[in-house]
Amino acid sequence: MDHSYNNNNGGGGAVISASGGGSQFATNSAGSNVISNRIAVIKLKRIEELNNRLKETLRRERIPASNSCLLLINHMQETPDYLIPYMYKLPIEQNKFLKYQNLKKV
Amino acid sequence: MSTQIQTNNDDIQRKIASARQEARTLYNEVEKVRIRTKDANLVDFSTKIEPFPKNYNNLKIYNTLKGHQTKIAKIKWSSDSTKILSASQDGYMIIWDAITGFKKQAITLENQWVLTCSYSPNQKLVAAAGLDNVCTIYKIKSDGGRGPGDSSENGYQMYGNFYQSVQSIFKGHTAYISDCEFISNNQIITASGDMTCALWDISRGSKVRDFIDHLGDVLCLDVFSPLKESNNPNLFISGSSDGNVKLWDLRSQSASQNFFVSNSDVNTIRLFPDGNSFITGSDDGYIRLFDFRSDCELNTYSLANELAQQQRQKQIQQHQRINQNAKQPLFSFHRNNQGSNTPTNERFSLQSIYSSIENPGVYSIDFSKSGRLFYACYSELGCLIWDTLKQEIIGSVGNDHVNKINQVTVSPDGIGLATASWDSTVKVYSA
Numbered sequence: 413m414d415h416s417y418n419n420n421n422g423g424g425g426a427v428i429s430a431s432g433g434g435s436q437f438a439t440n441s442a443g444s445n446v447i448s449n450r451i452a453v454i455k456l457k458r459i460e461e462l463n464n465r466l467k468e469t470l471r472r473e474r475i476p477a478s479n480s481c482l483l484l485i486n487h488m489q490e491t492p493d494y495l496i497p498y499m500y501k502l503p504i505e506q507n508k509f510l511k512y513q514n515l516k517k518v
Numbered sequence: 519m520s521t522q523i524q525t526n527n528d529d530i531q532r533k534i535a536s537a538r539q540e541a542r543t544l545y546n547e548v549e550k551v552r553i554r555t556k557d558a559n560l561v562d563f564s565t566k567i568e569p570f571p572k573n574y575n576n577l578k579i580y581n582t583l584k585g586h587q588t589k590i591a592k593i594k595w596s597s598d599s600t601k602i603l604s605a606s607q608d609g610y611m612i613i614w615d616a617i618t619g620f621k622k623q624a625i626t627l628e629n630q631w632v633l634t635c636s637y638s639p640n641q642k643l644v645a646a647a648g649l650d651n652v653c654t655i656y657k658i659k660s661d662g663g664r665g666p667g668d669s670s671e672n673g674y675q676m677y678g679n680f681y682q683s684v685q686s687i688f689k690g691h692t693a694y695i696s697d698c699e700f701i702s703n704n705q706i707i708t709a710s711g712d713m714t715c716a717l718w719d720i721s722r723g724s725k726v727r728d729f730i731d732h733l734g735d736v737l738c739l740d741v742f743s744p745l746k747e748s749n750n751p752n753l754f755i756s757g758s759s760d761g762n763v764k765l766w767d768l769r770s771q772s773a774s775q776n777f778f779v780s781n782s783d784v785n786t787i788r789l790f791p792d793g794n795s796f797i798t799g800s801d802d803g804y805i806r807l808f809d810f811r812s813d814c815e816l817n818t819y820s821l822a823n824e825l826a827q828q829q830r831q832k833q834i835q836q837h838q839r840i841n842q843n844a845k846q847p848l849f850s851f852h853r854n855n856q857g858s859n860t861p862t863n864e865r866f867s868l869q870s871i872y873s874s875i876e877n878p879g880v881y882s883i884d885f886s887k888s889g890r891l892f893y894a895c896y897s898e899l900g901c902l903i904w905d906t907l908k909q910e911i912i913g914s915v916g917n918d919h920v921n922k923i924n925q926v927t928v929s930p931d932g933i934g935l936a937t938a939s940w941d942s943t944v945k946v947y948s949a
Contacts, residue, residue, distance in 0.1 A: 445524070445527065449526060449530065452527060452530040453530060455534055456530055459537040459538055462541055463537060463540050463541050463544060466544035466545060466548055469548050469813075470547055470548055472775075474811065474812055475555075476557050476558070477557050477559065477809065477812045477814055477816055478557050479812070480794070480795070480812040480816060481559070481560045481563040483792075483794065483811075484792075484795060484889065484906075485563060485564060487790075487791070487888065487889060488888045488906070490888075491791065491888035492887075493887045493888035493890055493891070494887070494932055494933050495886040495887065495933070495935060495948075496570075496576065497576050497949040498570060498571070499890075501949075506933075507933065507948065507949070508617050508933070509581075509946070510948070512617050
């Protein structure tokens with residue numbers, strides 16, 4: 413399968429390019445005709461699968477990126493973060509690392 | 519007969535053509551919706567928020583965990599943030615008390631070629647997996663209730679000693695296992711170079727489901743932590759060498775959401791603490807923030823851009839204080855000379871870095887508890903601290919390591935941070 417796609421849809425793009433081979437399997441004998449027929453059916457199924465997925469993607473509810481940004485910023489500002497002592501100071505009695513260090517000194 | 523097949527064939531070809539046409543139309547529609555949704559990025563919204571002071575080094579080192587004989591492959595915090603599990607290709611996993619720095623247990627590995635490990639939420643099981651394509655679950659002896667800060671005589675020794683008790687061996691992947699993570703006390707997810715992820719049930723001892731959709735090696739995964747109530751425990755995300763990140767539902771074999779990241783490997787992936795966004799680190803050196811709700815990228819963090827900008831600022835500053843003797847670097851990547859006499863120290867100065875990055879890849883990322891900061895391990899630059907909102911590097915951590923830092927991880931309670939390195943040590947930092 414072709415891995416070199418560059419669209420936003422990941423797997424989908426590869427399906428299109430992989431199915432681009434057309435009728436190269438078609439030969440004169442009836443037997444291989446049946447085989448190429450089957451291959452064509454599989455191809456069709458894959459494209460239909462892709463279409464279903466695209467439809468699902470289209471149906472997905474999205475919120476505008478601006479809203480996501482605001483929600484993210486909100487989370488950042490409302491969660492105390494003790495790895496940023498510049499903004500949030502952890503009380504010494506809650507800092508287990510510092511507590512142990514002090515204990516060792518004693 | 520043959521004419522009938524022929525007409526049949528033509529019929530199918532026609533159907534294929536029309537289905538393809540439909541795919542194209544749908545694809546364009548999706549693109550349009552995506553463009554419409556992506557109406558802003560995070561930087562625009564954070565202009566009013568105060569930046570951090572430059573070169574703000576906020577963390578102190580508390581422990582250096584020494585004991586492994588070779589590179590550390592992976593470390594994981596325990597759910598209660600007091601212990602660290604480390605796996606190394608010397609053939610052992612060690613459980614450390616992160617607070618005292620003592621070893622609690624060593625687990626002899628069935629196979630030494632380990633790449634990853636995981637610690638179950640109830641801390642009764644650990645898992646190791648790697649180049650043998652097998653994920654092995656080990657039982658842990660309970661630690662007898664010794665708490666942190668316990669300085670009784672035994673506290674200074676390794677109690678529990680070397681120990682091995684295999685609970686399950688999960689075979690099924692046909693290539694190396696790059697990452698594994700407990701999703702509950704009874705279930706574990708593995709990501710593999712065979713392009714699949716798999717869910718395994720420990721009490722049943724068998725595979726529950728394969729997750730097949732990636733077109734390249736799956737290199738990393740992250741689970742929605744069962745510890746956080748807001749998170750949906752039925753989901754996980756995976757990143758692959760096909761440049762895509764996929765969101766999976768444990769109940770479904772195919773991915774439920776796909777994000778195209780870039781045309782290079784997604785080496786590492788991490789969920790934002792609230793579980794609505796995630797961040798990826800790629801081989802091309804870019805870090806990108808995506809959002810599930812908007813289904814798009816919110817921010818890009820480029821080391822090259824940031825360094826170039828700092829270079830410019832530095833030049834401006836140098837011009838400004840042309841008469842001043844004091845020439846302080848605006849921002850220093852200098853490795854700490856204390857305890858490390860490596861001749862390569864000079865390579866880490868900003869100037870030389872800027873001209874000599876050969877491999878810009880990002881190997882490990884983790885968010886601080888609020889998500890305001892994230893820590894990123896670069897292949898050749900150590901671990902840098904980024905301001906998620908301002909898109910700026912505000913410092914670095916782990917400079918005491920004398921070799922490459924391959925992982926950074928923040929404890930679940932958000933108070934501790936650990937770095938793992940090729941110098942065979944783990945270092946624990948806190949405020």
